[in-house]
Amino acid sequence: MKRFCLFRLEFGRLMRSRLAWLAVFLTVVSPLAGLILYKPAYADTMLSMYLANPAIAGGAAGGILFGVLTVFEFGRAEKARVNLLMDAAVSPLTMAWVRLVSLMGAALLTAGITMAVWFPVCQRLIGSVFGAGDFILAWLIFMGLALPLGILAGASAYQFTGRTDLSLVLFAAFACLSLTVWADDWQLCWLNPCVWALSDDFSNFRIFYSVLYMRLTWLTALSAVWAVSYLCIRRYGKNICGSFLWGVRRICRPAAALALLVCAGAAYAVQPMVDHENPDLTAMTFSQMPFLEEVVCFARSAQVVPNTAAGTVSGTASYHFLNTSGRAQTISFGINPGYKVSSVQANGKEVPFSVGDYQEYNEAMLEAEIPALEEVELLIKYGGFPREGRNTSVMQGGTEISKEYLCLENAILSPRLMNVAPDEGMYPASIEITLPGSMTVIPFGSGEAQKMSENEDGTVTWRYEHNGTGGILYAGDYVRQDIRAGGITIEFYYGRKHQSVMEQAKAVEAVQAVADYCTKHYGTLSFGAGGRLKLVQSRVSGGGYATDGASLLDEADFTAVNLSDADKGSIPGEVMIHELVHQWWGLGNMFDDTDETSPWSAEGLTVYTTYRIVSELYGEEYARENYIEQWQQEVKDYYLNFYVRNPQYLEKLPEEKQLEISGNLKQVRQYSEMPLKILKAQELTGGKEAMDQILHDLFNRELDPAYPYLTYQEFLDACGLREEDLNLA
């Protein structure tokens, strides 16, 4: 009761402090930096730009501000020489608690005010894909939890040193570590969490969980540090050692500090989010395992049950082997390092198995022994919380499992066979998956999922056939539209949350126009299978990819902001066309983008093709005005640009400014200069039809597997031109 009264009192005093209100005010406005200066979430989704970035910026600034405020508040009684009066009334240990809790109260109040102020701002900026749940979680986890960390760090620094100046130096060093050396370590960047993207259309469970885990680990660690510093609070005129020795007399205090330290250490060491895969990306131990002789796999199946509330997966996978060797054999599987294998049975009997410590490309190796029988059915029960790869730990979120969305890839779906060859060409697989009724299952490939049963608990069990050792499965709250175009049926899947944006962008018409045009001029998509192609909008993942019968569209390409990007098209529908043209120009390893300065990229051919489609749809005059004339103007400005004419001055600018300017110039080279060069090539090679034939031939060219990229030189050779023929200046 006394402590509560003291808290009320200290909180009241704190709220009369100008410094405290300055910290509150600056914290509330600091998310502005996330819109202008500090943008750690670099994906182009609306939630990344207008929710993650302001929240992270607010958290980083708020953490620092509250840390500094804490140091000043802890040093205030000493500076004002009130400490002697206070110490005579209350123990300095009690006051340390009270000050800490009061500052926490102020932090809570600040987080509340910040959220109230930014709610309407974010809602307005994000538009139709705004969700209150994402807003609350992002602000609480990315921003709110940074404040207590700053307070604990500041308070610990003061309690250790007993000096304001030294505490500020220590705190600044600790904050700088997070912002620099630790910035790319998802567990250490306590102030600025590694969040590269938030999904607009699907859920963000995984990335919220990851940041929450990091923040709670730090909260425990800093509580432990604070508890140790609490023992060092100067008392009875003693120095740090004397006070510490006096403090540890009550055994519960050092015991609590030690317990917290152990908890924090354990939480750091046994984190469940990321695996321990080999950082050497050239390692091929698993992919180059030799096949066993005299053992083949002739069928496999799996029953997979994701728990969409907990983000976990449990499953039973069955493999049928023909073992003609006459002896026991050890079968190797790749399994997600987050999974535990509970049992392995061969023909109904338990067999020994082990999961190795070595991990590579997000897989650990499960080894199980099959007996010396000719036909063996191996049954593996597995499950757990799938981990993501350590090498991509700054881009977490890919293994999202929620009732809005999930993506199960290869060893996350079921154990992947590594050292057994298929019986006849492929591994026929039958996969069953049970999911909430609201989710649509989309096998990524030519397979079609069928509903097997609707269960009493509201879930639905789906089944599909597949060929291969792994497989990718998407499921989520999708809208499906079947579009007949380019001689194939396109199953277009996009998130229900994105429906209004897609309708506004005339997505269906754009798919139809692009598929018709590109098929006619360049050829059918190499990924179509059986006259059907699934076009699946995925959760933000940093790019699309394709396989037979399916092609992936990253949601980041279809945000409201991107769809109104004038560089890509004058109206939203045209941007949609632009993004879909990338299915022909840019998917897979089509362009080598290692040369940052080269204007040759997927964008040149895509913008040119968009112009051609738009000229067919809306007329040549419209296309000339909105494309060619715009490119010409951009290129004219580009050649007049001071830094293009005097690149030596660009090098003299600060790095950040250099990047900004060179980024803008690169965009002009790719989006305006190159389309104009292709247009010039069209004129020099004999017109549109000739260029269509050249592009058709390039699109259908025979690929060199060692270097599958389409180069600028190949383009020039196909046109019979030299590089200087296409100079625009």
Place this chain on the structure above:
Amino acid sequence: MTMEIQIQNVSMTYPNGKQALKDLTLNLHGPSLIGLLGPNGAGKSTLMKLLVSALKPTSGAIRIDGAPLEKAEQRLKEQLGYLPQDFGLFDELTAAGFLDYMAALKNLKNPKDAVKESICAVNLKEKAKAGIRTLSGGQRQRVGIAQALLGNPSCLIFDEPTVGLDPQERIHFRNLFSQMAQDRLVLLSTHIIEDVQSVCDQLVVMNHGKILFAGTPEQLIKMAVGHVGVFWEQEAAWEQGLHITARVNTSRGIRCKAVADTLPAFVREEEPSLEDAYLYLISREVDQ
């Protein structure tokens, strides 16, 4: 209501090696107004800090009503009013606000009444709502005294409380302390004899970390009888052990007052005052 403090063989050495108190033994019990006298550096403030548990003795024990201080620390703090020699206030608060704050720290049952009472006691009614940063040095000192008086503590410890106060205020506080001491233990540290001579019923004189005297003012004066005298400077000869305590210019010349174990023949014995007795005590220490 009163408190008994037993100081048993207490020594205090600071981490820098300075020995501030040497084997001190003393009993303090109320109701009483005890004056703690001694020159600067005598160890008065150190003793007071030990009594309010701001310091721990290097050796020896302090008992509060028979219980060791470590165990009675909480109880002591609840019954203690303390004014340190060098203190500050929160400038962002008003005088009343600061007292409210201190009242809450002390966990008083009726903090509002306690604040009102202490404001009245230190004559600070007019400035109660004024910001502390606007107060004069004397007014800040009064706020400091007021916070010590909050909640009628059974033990009051004042370290140089009248520093910075004008003569009228000093008299007022002297009387206030005297009044408070009627039913509690008040310990008043000072090096101003005037502050204690009219009001203290007990005196403790310290020098170099040791107690030179503990008793009533009368006992101290009695000790100095026969050791205080006056003489004319022009008639005097230098004598070892003679300590001049005052020189007054008069029309006849300079009249000196002196203390000594044995007064020389040219010194005329005089009735000692408390100040003379105190100075005699300190001079003996110097001679030794």
